[in-house]
Amino acid sequence: MKISTKGRYALRLAIDVARQQESGPVSLREVSERQGFSVKYIEQLAGLLMHAGILESTRGAHGGYTLARDAANISAGEILRASEGSTAPVACLDDDFGVCPMREQCTTISFWEGLDKVIETYVDSVSLADLASQPIQEGEMCEFEVDLS
């Protein structure tokens, strides 16, 4: 049960924008240099976050992205749902799934609903401001996209 690079990169993209946007719109070129992403890949993620009303863009030279709202008002859950599609642990709990016709006979649904709930509660309780306020260190970049060889 893993979060994909979409969700992980989208989080770090949002954190990067939150931290850097005071000096104007943050371009994906800058972000990619700081975070070790390819511009072409995070373009897609930026698009998703924009569509979800999390980022705003200004096009053209010196353009880039800014937060559409205050960082304190954006949750990690929102970012993950926008990038990953959903944080539900089983497909039958996705918003677009509708009601499962087998729901009444299902022995595991209430277990999955409980899991879904603790996940949502947690990711919605953490704001982008919380994430962005951690001390900044040299050589930012992370998780495990690290070549250990």
Add this chain to the structure above:
Amino acid sequence: MKISTKGRYALRLAIDVARQQESGPVSLREVSERQGFSVKYIEQLAGLLMHAGILESTRGAHGGYTLARDAANISAGEILRASEGSTAPVACLDDDFGVCPMREQCTTISFWEGLDKVIETYVDSVSLADLASQPIQEGEMCEFEVDLS
């Protein structure tokens, strides 16, 4: 972030065994008929659960599987970890990953650790006895492996 069929089927397999084992070892043929699984596929899962000390087997005719321990003493988390490998939301928190060399500079690790913790706490709080004690209905089978066409 989805649980794969391994984890979902393994849970239902364990529930089925828990419910049926009073009348002797439960064969995978029976389970597959009740749950709509292929015998060949859940053979693998049964093997994983056995290796993890959750199931015990008796071979030969009239053989099958029984719980290695009391159902109240087996958690859903154990079953998921045995079948899925891990319930951690990011690979750097898997047991076999070791310590990430970038950990100190990572802006998201504490967020993922928190998520991992709420997931583990929840799945370890639910026992197989809890799951198996739900009322049994006709046409048992579930989740969303249902042909909606």
Add this chain to the structure above:
DNA sequence: CTCCTTTCCTATTGTTTTACAAGGATATCT
């Protein structure tokens, strides 16, 4: 002893998803 059932173990295969890259259109600042 021989069939039948069942677990056990390891490949192999087909499909889907992931993680990007490519190419080009559109917008804006200098």
Add this chain to the structure above:
DNA sequence: AGATATCCTTGTAAAACAATAGGAAAGGAG
């Protein structure tokens, strides 16, 4: 004009997933 960006769709190699296949070993029934 030209450089720098976002925007938008499509393509693709590799990995993961879901399941199948084939057969060995063990134990009960006739």
